Every structure is written in C-alpha cells, then in structure tokens.
Amino acid sequence: xxxxxxxxxxxxxxxxxxxxxxxxxxxxxxxxxxxxxxxxxxxxxxxxxxxxxxxxxxxxxxxxxxxxxxxxxxxxxxxxxxxxxxxxxxxxxxxxxxxxxxxxxxxxxxxxxxxxxxxxxxxxxxxxxxxxxxxxxxxxxxxxxxxxxxxxxxxxxxxxxxxxxxxxxxxxxxxxxxxxxxxxxxxxxxxxxxxxxxx
Amino acid sequence: xxxxxxxxxxxxxxxxxxxxxxxxxxxxxxxxxxxxxxxxxxxxxxxxxxxxxxxxxxxxxxxxxxxxxxxxxxxxxxxxxxxxxxxxxxxxxxxxxxxxxxxxxxxxxxxxxxxxxxxxxxxxxxxxxxxxxxxxxxxxxxxxxxxxxxxxxxxxxxxxxxxxxxxxxxxxxxxxxxxxxxxxxxxxxxxxxxxxxxx
Amino acid sequence: xxxxxxxxxxxxxxxxxxxxxxxxxxxxxxxxxxxxxxxxxxxxxxxxxxxxxxxxxxxxxxxxxxxxxxxxxxxxxxxxxxxxxxxxxxxxxxxxxxxxxxxxxxxxxxxxxxxxxxxxxxxxxxxxxxxxxxxxxxxxxxxxxxxxxxxxxxxxxxxxxxxxxxxxxxxxxxxxxxxxxxxxxxxxxxxxxxxxxxx
Amino acid sequence: xxxxxxxxxxxxxxxxxxxxxxxxxxxxxxxxxxxxxxxxxxxxxxxxxxxxxxxxxxxxxxxxxxxxxxxxxxxxxxxxxxxxxxxxxxxxxxxxxxxxxxxxxxxxxxxxxxxxxxxxxxxxxxxxxxxxxxxxxxxxxxxxxxxxxxxxxxxxxxxxxxxxxxxxxxxxxxxxxxxxxxxxxxxxxxxxxxxxxxx
DNA sequence: GATGAATGAGCTTTCATTCAT
DNA sequence: AATGAATGAAAGCTCATTCAT
Numbered sequence: 051x052x053x054x055x056x057x058x059x060x061x062x063x064x065x066x067x068x069x070x071x072x073x074x075x076x077x078x079x080x081x082x083x084x085x086x087x088x089x090x091x092x093x094x095x096x097x098x099x100x101x102x103x104x105x106x107x108x109x110x111x112x113x114x115x116x117x118x119x120x121x122x123x124x125x126x127x128x129x130x131x132x133x134x135x136x137x138x139x140x141x142x143x144x145x146x147x148x149x150x151x152x153x154x155x156x157x158x159x160x161x162x163x164x165x166x167x168x169x170x171x172x173x174x175x176x177x178x179x180x181x182x183x184x185x186x187x188x189x190x191x192x193x194x195x196x197x198x199x200x201x202x203x204x205x206x207x208x209x210x211x212x213x214x215x216x217x218x219x220x221x222x223x224x225x226x227x228x229x230x231x232x233x234x235x236x237x238x239x240x241x242x243x244x245x246x247x248x249x
Numbered sequence: 250x251x252x253x254x255x256x257x258x259x260x261x262x263x264x265x266x267x268x269x270x271x272x273x274x275x276x277x278x279x280x281x282x283x284x285x286x287x288x289x290x291x292x293x294x295x296x297x298x299x300x301x302x303x304x305x306x307x308x309x310x311x312x313x314x315x316x317x318x319x320x321x322x323x324x325x326x327x328x329x330x331x332x333x334x335x336x337x338x339x340x341x342x343x344x345x346x347x348x349x350x351x352x353x354x355x356x357x358x359x360x361x362x363x364x365x366x367x368x369x370x371x372x373x374x375x376x377x378x379x380x381x382x383x384x385x386x387x388x389x390x391x392x393x394x395x396x397x398x399x400x401x402x403x404x405x406x407x408x409x410x411x412x413x414x415x416x417x418x419x420x421x422x423x424x425x426x427x428x429x430x431x432x433x434x435x436x437x438x439x440x441x442x443x444x445x446x447x448x
Numbered sequence: 449x450x451x452x453x454x455x456x457x458x459x460x461x462x463x464x465x466x467x468x469x470x471x472x473x474x475x476x477x478x479x480x481x482x483x484x485x486x487x488x489x490x491x492x493x494x495x496x497x498x499x500x501x502x503x504x505x506x507x508x509x510x511x512x513x514x515x516x517x518x519x520x521x522x523x524x525x526x527x528x529x530x531x532x533x534x535x536x537x538x539x540x541x542x543x544x545x546x547x548x549x550x551x552x553x554x555x556x557x558x559x560x561x562x563x564x565x566x567x568x569x570x571x572x573x574x575x576x577x578x579x580x581x582x583x584x585x586x587x588x589x590x591x592x593x594x595x596x597x598x599x600x601x602x603x604x605x606x607x608x609x610x611x612x613x614x615x616x617x618x619x620x621x622x623x624x625x626x627x628x629x630x631x632x633x634x635x636x637x638x639x640x641x642x643x644x645x646x647x
Numbered sequence: 648x649x650x651x652x653x654x655x656x657x658x659x660x661x662x663x664x665x666x667x668x669x670x671x672x673x674x675x676x677x678x679x680x681x682x683x684x685x686x687x688x689x690x691x692x693x694x695x696x697x698x699x700x701x702x703x704x705x706x707x708x709x710x711x712x713x714x715x716x717x718x719x720x721x722x723x724x725x726x727x728x729x730x731x732x733x734x735x736x737x738x739x740x741x742x743x744x745x746x747x748x749x750x751x752x753x754x755x756x757x758x759x760x761x762x763x764x765x766x767x768x769x770x771x772x773x774x775x776x777x778x779x780x781x782x783x784x785x786x787x788x789x790x791x792x793x794x795x796x797x798x799x800x801x802x803x804x805x806x807x808x809x810x811x812x813x814x815x816x817x818x819x820x821x822x823x824x825x826x827x828x829x830x831x832x833x834x835x836x837x838x839x840x841x842x843x844x845x846x
Numbered sequence: 847g848a849t850g851a852a853t854g855a856g857c858t859t860t861c862a863t864t865c866a867t
Numbered sequence: 868a869a870t871g872a873a874t875g876a877a878a879g880c881t882c883a884t885t886c887a888t
Contacts, residue, residue: 056872077276078364081858091874096859098872161417162361165274173423203424204434207414208407215410216403218360224372225402235403239442255847279882290849292885301883454851475674476762479879489853494880559815560759563672571821601822602832605812606805613808614801616758622770623800633801637840653868677861688870690864699862 060098062088068109072154076106076163103166110160110167110176113152117145118179125186131196132245134187136237139213143229146217153217161214184209191244198246205244212240259297261287267308271353275305275362302365309359309366309375312351316344317378324385330395331444333386335436338412342428345416352416360413383408390443397445404443411439458496460486466507470552474504474561501564508558508565508574511550515543516577523584529594530643532585534635537611541627544615551615559612582607589642596644603642610638657695659685665706669751673703673760700763707757707764707773710749714742715776722783728793729842731784733834736810740826743814750814758811781806788841795843802841809837 054062066087070079081102085092099105124137146153160167160177167176174181188205191197197205216236220229253261265286269278280301284291298304323336345352359366359376366375373380387404390396396404415431418424424431452460464485468477479500483490497503522535544551558565558575565574572579586603589595595603614634618627651659663684667676678699682689696702721734743750757764757774764773771778785802788794794802813829816822822829 059872075362075364077362080856082856092858093860093875094873102858158361158363162357163274164357164421165277173421200434200438201426201431203418204415204431204438207418207431208411208435208438211410211412211414211417212407213410215406215413218410219402219406222363222372227400227402232400232403232406235399236406239399239403239407242444243438243442245441280884281882291883292850293848295884296847457851473760473762475760478877480877490879491854491881492852495851500879556759556761560755561672562755562819563675571819598832598836599824599829601816602813602829602836605816605829605833606809606836609808609810609812609815610805611808612812613804616808617800617804620761620770625798625800630798630801630804633797634804637797637801637805640842641836641840643839678863679861689862690871691869693863694868 056098063090063095063098064105064109064112067105068113068151068155071106071109071159072151076159076166103169106159106163106166107171107176109155110171111179113156113160114177114180116152117142118183120145121180121183121187125183125190131187131191131194132241134191135241135244136233138187138209139233139237139240142213143217143233146220146229150217150221153214154221157214157218181206188244195246197244200244208243209240212236255297262289262294262297262304263308263311266304267312267350267354270305270308270358271350275358275365302368305358305362305365306370306375308354309370310378312355312359313376313379315351316341317380317382319344320379320382320386324382324389330386330390330393331440333390334440334443335432337386337408338432338436338439341412342416342432345419345428349420352413353420356413356417356420380405387443394445396443399443407442408439411435454496461488461493461496462503462507462510465503466511466549466553469504469507469557470549474557474564501567504557504561504564505569505574507553508569509577511554511558512575512578514550515540516581518543519578519581519585523581523588529585529589529592530639532589533639533642534631536585536607537631537635537638540611541615541631544618544627548615548619551612552619555612555616579604586642593644595642598642606641607638610634653695660687660692660695660702661706661709664702665710665748665752668703668706668756669748673756673763700766703756703760703763704768704773706752707768708776710753710757711774711777713749714739715778715780717742718777718780718784722780722787728784728788728791729838731788732838732841733830735784735806736830736834736837739810740814740830743817743826747818750811751818754811754815754818778803785841792843794841797841805837805840809833 063084067079067084070083070087074083081095082092085095099108120141121138124134124141127134127137129137142153170176184206185202188197188202192199213236216225216229216232219225225232262283266278266283269282269286273282280294281291284294298307319340320337323333323340326333326336328336341352369375383405384401387396387401391398412435415424415428415435419428461482465477465482468481468485472481479493480490483493497506518539519536522532522539525532525535527535540551568574582604583600586595586600590597611634614623614627614630617623623630660681664676664681667680667684671680678692679689682692696705717738718735721731721738724731724734726734739750767773781803782799785794785799789796810833813822813826813833817826
C-alpha cells in the first residue's frame with residue numbers, strides 16, 4: 051500500500067484531471083470521472099479542491115509556470131536570439147510530445163472556456179509567469195539589435211499562435227509528419243518574421 | 250405574416266445559434282435559449298436539426314466556406330503574393346470586426362470543443378473549403394517563386410495560428426491597440442517568414 | 449386520463465408540497481419527494497417552479513391570503529368585538545382542523561426557516577394580507593371603545609402567539625382534549641386580555 | 648495547557664453548537680462547523696456525542712431545565728400571582744436579551760424541526776422540567792383563588808405562545824420598540840386573561 | 847410543421863459519519 | 868482521546884431530446 055502525503059495526492063488529482071480535461075474538454079470531464087480514475091470517492095475530491103473551477107485555475111497556473119521556467123532558462127543562456135528562437139520552439143514541441151496534456155490544456159481549456167477563468171484569471175494574470183518570459187526574450191532581442199522593434203503583442207501573437215496552431219494540427223492528426231520534422235522551418239519562419247532588417 | 254421557406258428557417262436558426270455559441274460557448278448555450286431567441290418552440294427546432302451537435306457541425310462548415318470563398322477571390326486576383334498576404338490578413342481582421350461571431354466560433358467552439366466534432370469532422374473534413382484555398386494561395390506563391398518551398402502545414406500553422414492568436418488576444422482585451430493597427434506589421438511578419446530567400 | 453391545465457398542475461404541486469413541508473419540514477422534504485408523490489418527474493417540477501425557495505414563498509403568500517380573507521369577512525360582520533374574537537379563534541382552529549398543513553406550514557416552515565424567506569419576504573411582506581386584517585380588527589375594537597388602546601404588536605403577539613401555540617401543542621398531541629374544547633376559554637382569555645378596563 | 652474534563656468538553660461543545668444552531672439553524676450548521684469553531688477534530692466530536700440529533704436533543708433538555716430552574720425560583724418566592732406573572736415575563740425577556748441563543752434555539756430549532764426530535768422527545772418529554780414549573784405556577788394561582796380554574800394547556804398556550812411570539816417578532820425586527828418596552832403590558836394582558844373573575 | 851410539457855440521466859456539491867492511525 | 872482523510876448517498880438543479888396533441 052503506497053501512502054501519499056496530502057500534497058502528493060493533490061498532485062495526483064491534478065495530473066489525472068489535466069489528462070482528462072485536455073482530452074475531453076472541461077465540460078465533458080466530470081468530477082466523478084476524475085475521482086473514478088484516481089480511485090477516490092467523489093466527496094473526497096472536495097477535500098483537496100474547493101471546486102472544479104478552482105482545480106482548473108490551479109492547473110493553468112501550474113502549466114504557465116512550467117513553461118515560463120523553461121523559457122527563463124533559455125533567456126539566461128548566452129546565445130544568439132536566432133538560437134533562442136530555435137530553443138524555444140524545440141522546448142515547446144518537446145513539451146507537446148512529452149506532456150501533450152499541458153499544451154492541449156492550454157489550447158483547449160484555458161483559451162476556450164474563458165467563463166471558467168474570468169473571475170480570478172482575468173487578462174494574463176494566471177499565465178503571467180509564461181508571458182513575462184516571452185516578453186523578456188523579445189526585449190533582449192530588440193536590445194541586442196537582432197530583432198525589429200515592433201509592438202510586443204504582434205510578436206507574441208506570432209510566437210504563440212504559430213506554435214499553438216502547429217500543436218493543434220498535430221493533435222488533430224492533420225500533420226503528415228512529426229512535430230519535430232517542422233521544428234527547423236518553424237524556427238526559421240519565426241526568426242525571419244521578427245528579425246531586424248538586413249541591410 | 251412573413252412566411253419562411255424551410256431553408257430560410259434553417260438559416261435563421263443558424264444565425265441565432267452562431268451568435269449565442271460564439272458569445273456563451275457551446276455548453277452554456279441551450280436549445281431552449283436558441284429557440285426562445287428565435288421565437289420558436291424547442292420541439293420545432295428538432296424539425297430542422299437532428300441534434301445540437303449536428304447544428305454545431307453545420308455551422309463550422311458554413312463558416313469555413315464563407316472564409317474559403319473570400320480567400321478564393323483573393324487567390325484569383327492578379328496581384329503579387331506579398332499583396333495577397335496583406336489582403337488575406339485584412340480580410341480576416343475585417344471578418345473579425347464585422348462578424349466577430351464567425352471567428353469566435355472558429356476559435357472558441359470549433360477548435361476547443363473537439364469532443365463535439367470528433368465524429369464527423371475529423372481532421373479538416375469540415376473546414377476543407379477554407380484550408381484548400383490557403384493551400385492554393387501557398388502553392389501559387391511557391392510556383393511563382395515568391396515563397397520558399399516548405400511543408401505546407403508549417404506555413405498554414407503560421408498563417409492561421411498567428412491570425413487566430415491575434416484575434417484571441419484582441420477578444421481578451423489584452424491588445425493595447427485596435428486589430429487594424431497591427432495589420433501591416435503582421436502581414437509583413439508573415440511575408441518575411443514565408444518569402445523565398447533574398448539573394 | 450384526467451387532463452390538467454398548467455394552472456391546475458401548479459396548484460397540485462402546491463398542495464402536495466404544502467403537506468410534505470408541513471409534516472417533514474422544509475429541509476427534510478426534497479424535490480424528488482414532492483415529484484414522486486405527484487407522479488411527476490423531477491425535471492418537470494422545474495417547469496412549474498423555478499426553485500424550491502420560490503415554491504416555499506408562493507405557499508406562504510397563499511396561506512396568508514387564505515387566512516386574511518377569512519378575517520376580513522369577520523371584520524366586515526356587524527358584531528361586537530367580543531364576538532369577533534370568538535369568530536377569529538374559531539376560524540383559526542377550524543382551519544387547523546380542516547387544513548392542518550396550512551397552520552403547520554405557517555408555524556414550522558415560515559416562522560422557522562427564515563433564511564429561506566429572507567430575500568423576498570422580509571418583515572411581513574409575504575404575510576401582509578393576514579397581518580393587515582388583524583390590524584384592522586384591533587383598530588376597530590379600539591375605535592369602538594371595546595379594546596384598550598395599546599401597542600398593536602403587543603396585541604398581535606398575544607393573538608398569534610396564543611393561537612399558534614395551541615395549534616402547536618395540538619400537533620404535538622400534548623393537549624388532552626380536542627382543539628375545539630379550548631375555543632371558548634381561549635376566546636375569553638384573549639378578550640379579557642385586550643378589553644378596555646371595566647370601571 | 649488547559650486540561651478539560653470530559654464533562655467540561657461536552658459543555659464546551661454544547662455552548663458552541665447552541666450558538667451556531669440558533670443563528671444558522673439546524674440544517675445549515677454542520678458538524679465540521681461546530682468542530683472548527685471549537686478547535687477540535689470532526690472525529691473527536693463523535694467521542695462526545697453519538698450524532699448530530701443526540702446533540703440537538705441534549706440542548707433542548709438543557710435549555711428547558713435552565714428556564715425551569717428560574718421559574719422554580721419565582722414559584723418559591725412568596726409573592727402574589729400577579730407579581731409572579733410579571734417576574735416570569737421579565738425573566739423570559741431577560742433571557743432573550745442575555746442568552747438569545749437559548750430562546751432562539753427553542754423557537755427555531757426545537758419547535759420547528761420536529762422531525763429531528765420525533766424519536767426521543769415526543770410530546771413534552773424533553774422540556775418537562777420547564778412545563779412542570781409553569782404547571783406549578785398555574786396550580787398555585789388557582790389554589791390561592793387568584794386565577795380562574797381552567798384547563799392548564801389553555802393557560803400554558805397563552806403564556807408560551809405569547810412570549811414566544813413577541814420574541815419572534817423582536818428577532819424579525821418587526822417590533823417598533825425594545826422588548827422591555829412591552830413587558831408591563833404583556834404581563835397585564837396575561838394576568839387579565841387568567842385572573843379569577845372580579846366580583 | 848408546430849407546440850411545450852414531460853422525461854430522466856447526469857452534473858456539481860454537501861455532509862453525517864466512519865475508521866485507520 | 869484525538870485526528871482528518873475517506874466514504875457514499877443524496878440534494879438541488881439542468882438540459883438534450885421526445886412525443887402526444
């Protein structure tokens with residue numbers, strides 16, 4: 051019999067919920083579904099999370115900080131911006147491969163069911179640890195003269211929309227090739243889009 | 250007494266449903282909601298659509314062909330690929346402004362509630378009229394030497410992810426400026442990303 | 449097959465609910481209990497009443513106007529105040545005998561579960577048609593010189609507390625005799641308590 | 648470290664429960680609520696009381712004996728019955744002011760949620776120490792010729808219904824004046840109602 | 847075609863109570 | 868005595884869908 055601390059059990063719930071939410075969506079995943087998959091009673095679930103919404107919010111915060119942390123490490127590496135782009139793309143796709151539920155959750159639960167997150171995750175509150183790091187990446191690139199100085203959100207939309215779009219196409223099995231197959235060309239496209247004008 | 254043909258009534262339902270779905274989401278919109286807004290009985294709704302899911306599917310087909318049609322017109326215009334990119338971006342944002350329900354539906358209902366569309370809209374089946382036109386745009390650009398020859402989906406993901414991402418950020422009121430403010434820089438970014446290597 | 453209009457069905461629900469609430473209390477009576485006793489589905493109950501609370505409120509308004517109407521008729525009869533007291537006591541006990549659920553509901557649901565009625569039945573809002581008639585009875589008695597002029601609520605508390613208390617004792621099967629047995633002495637006690645000083 | 652005997656801990660629980668029940672009602676007060684307010688675990692609560700219902704029953708017995716004791720002292724005072732009535736009214740209202748939870752519990756928990764007390768508090772079983780003293784008061788008054796000889800319960804209903812009704816109106820903030828304002832007139836009303844015929 | 851009452855499964859959440867520690 | 872995680876039945880309510888009229 052494996053004993054689990056309360057904290058471990060919370061994590062256990064979060065992992066299972068993350069999977070189910072990312073596959074079936076927020077509304078099509080029920081608390082009984084989650085509880086059953088864990089082998090826990092429905093009632094006991096509520097000893098760990100006050101509500102389904104609260105669980106959803108904790109999940110997005112967790113994911114954003116997971117991704118943010120990884121981008122932070124790339125930002126702190128002394129390499130060119132072109133290389134950083136490649137690393138970020140690679141990290142994103144690696145995450146999508148190893149933890150598809152994270153990216154899927156981001157795309158399909160967080161981005162879509164805004165009414166769930168409206169109250170306490172307004173704007174980018176719950177994903178700030180992630181957005182902030184992208185902002186740092188971009189500012190650094192501009193500061194070093196490698197990137198064109200443009201509105202941040204235009205660059206952010208490119209980055210995240212593009213990467214998200216690819217993962218989505220992959221999830222839908224629309225892509226004829228593996229995600230990794232596209233890594234290089236995507237990094238190149240992004241860099242070309244953002245780079246300072248050659249002269 | 251305005252008499253409506255069966256077909257007109259179907260369109261009426263679709264318009265109303267599109268609005269409600271795009272604003273409140275798929276699950277938070279009920280059939281009684283739709284029926285009431287039309288002034289029709291719940292029972293009668295089912296004379297026009299076999300189920301809520303079927304309605305959702307018809308809507309995405311409708312939206313895809315609406316967008317596809319507009320891209321087709323751009324494709325058929327004898328202008329440079331650079332100009333086509335600008336026109337497509339402009340068309341997309343114009344649609345987002347004038348018919349926000351279409352783009353919102355695309356982003357928040359179709360892309361998100363995949364469980365609803367799994368059965369009969371696998372892959373790109375329900376949005377093929379749109380995807381096909383993007384493909385034609387891309388092939389033409391490559392054929393004319395303006396675009397780099399790369400995997401189509403890498404280009405497609407860029408296009409749609411980027412545009413979708415921007416509309417999303419706009420919808421969340423995260424963008425400091427109007428969508429139109431970004432049009433030029435986005436078109437430029439996309440073209441830079443896809444264009445054949447300058448030499 | 450007996451056909452019932454929507455209004456009749458509402459009344460049917462109210463009757464059944466009144467019985468169950470008065471016997472088992474508000475919280476110990478469930479919507480499934482009510483629905484089952486009527487032979488109706490739980491879902492359909494909600495086509496008639498928006499919530500359990502709304503049902504409870506409609507019931508107290510109904511009861512208050514039932515009692516108010518009967519007191520109004522007594523008030524309009526040209527008899528002495530002493531006789532009016534006797535008639536009110538008699539009417540109250542008759543109601544308690546013939547429709548025990550009404551008085552019990554008043555005592556055990558309305559007076560007790562204030563949180564249920566807080567929102568829309570503040571103060572005497574939902575029982576005003578009843579309280580008003582008692583007020584008229586009292587004012588008339590004072591005006592005609594038969595009753596001592598004292599604070600209305602002191603008289604009201606006597607009247608309603610006393611009668612309610614007796615019905616409660618009866619409901620608890622504490623009284624050794626029938627309610628009617630006490631009618632005369634109670635009427636006398638009330639009249640003695642309220643009458644103008646003999647001199 | 649304050650050590651508490653088992654008996655003291657029971658009293659502690661009862662005090663806290665009395666407060667919560669009287670304010671929030673029986674059903675809206677949960678065992679976790681009670682335990683938390685005491686700083687005790689839920690599980691441990693059950694070492695002191697076998698169930699929520701048992702606790703509720705012990706509380707009403709406690710309150711009845713508290714009130715009974717005070718009436719006993721009045722009964723044993725060598726004063727006129729008229730004065731005893733005034734003292735009982737005063738004592739009741741004083742209790743309502745100083746220990747509102749007791750009277751509120753009596754009115755809103757005991758009298759209302761009969762389903763809870765049905766099993767073991769049938770009739771007056773759980774409040775006999777209180778009822779008995781009222782009975783003694785009444786019998787003494789009749790014996791001394793001050794009160795009219797009538798059925799005890801008719802007199803009891805007057806006493807308790809009237810006093811309870813006033814406290815209820817006060818709790819609902821329906822009374823325009825303080826409870827104490829009414830003391831004299833209520834005592835007078837009661838005495839007039841019960842006194843032997845003047846001749 | 848049109849109506850809307852009716853169904854019933856299912857959802858989120860609560861809570862008295864138990865029990866391994 | 869004490870803890871609090873765990874249970875599980877049940878509550879109020881919703882809603883896609885059906886069907887008698």
